[in-house]
Amino acid sequence: MSGRRLQAIAIFVMALPALALAARFGTQGLGANPIEEITHTTGEWALRWLLASLAITPARRWLGWSRLAPLRRTLGLASFTYAGVHLTTWAFLDLGLDLAAIFEDLTERPYVMAGMAAFSLLLSLALTSTRASMKRLGSRWISLHRAVYLAAVLAVVHHFWLIKADYWPAIVHGSILAALLAARLLWRARQSA
């Protein structure tokens, strides 16, 4: 399969949760609390695409799937897009662009701070995701884009900190992230051995 075709299919797959959400919105299928459902679903998928992006390199190294490498950026940008919708839903639909309420959330609620920190990192990564940026930043690009690990940790923490009672989904995401980070550390240890 050609690289372009892979990208096209990938983008289509990454759009599916958004299309499903839009379909549910159109058919009153978002339940009793639609804004919360949109916020939750977009946040969940932002995290999942981010974890998928972090799984590409381990898949390449440990399974030999080198064809997937171009998907790292695609998945990262998908994560950023869903995170952007997630943040917009919170600021606009939930808080009605009430600056005082937004400020209060950002300064008094740790889980919002963690989320905003994660988003800020994803934003800088998205803005420097182009090949032109890679050329311009040179070796600093690699250092900057290592921030994706911190963004993922912050996203998982953000999720943990807003849970009311059922920790299971956060535990699953956290475990996957821990495994992906461990795989990288293990690889590094092997390289230097």
Add this chain to the structure above:
Amino acid sequence: MVVPWVGIPLGDVLKRFEPTSKARYVSFETLVDREQMPGQKRRVIDWPYREGLRMDEAMHPLSILAVGMYGRVLPNQNGAPIRLVVPWKYGFKSIKSIVRIHFSENQPNTSWNDLAPSEYGFYANVNPEVDHPRWSQARERKLGHFLKRPTLAFNGYADQVASLYSGMDLRRNF
């Protein structure tokens, strides 16, 4: 509340049991049935779900035992066959699928208060001025609407119920 419940005043039922002056609180338990309610297979909450009211709150005409809604029998997910509706309190107080009711002298344990005492109090009166530790309670979404609006004290029932709490610090007794 905007939900048209079908029910009877809780007080009318409780009166039949002639509570003595020692009965200062009423406590409720919900059904535990892992077949009908698979969610109970996981100990997310220490089942059975429990709730309670102070006796004067229970006797208030706005405390309702509901058996239906929208003119029909209560669906399972809404707490069939019988549930509590306490419209001036946060929704978790309105316990569903009640199977047991007790009178007690002392304030009973309630599930969410046991799970997170700093977040869920016994009284749980709707109060836009007292934040949950992790988020604000100042805005709400009316069922059927999309956008939010400001929360009202006692969910709009201040005239009817505020007197139950006169003299109480509702920030400490949240």
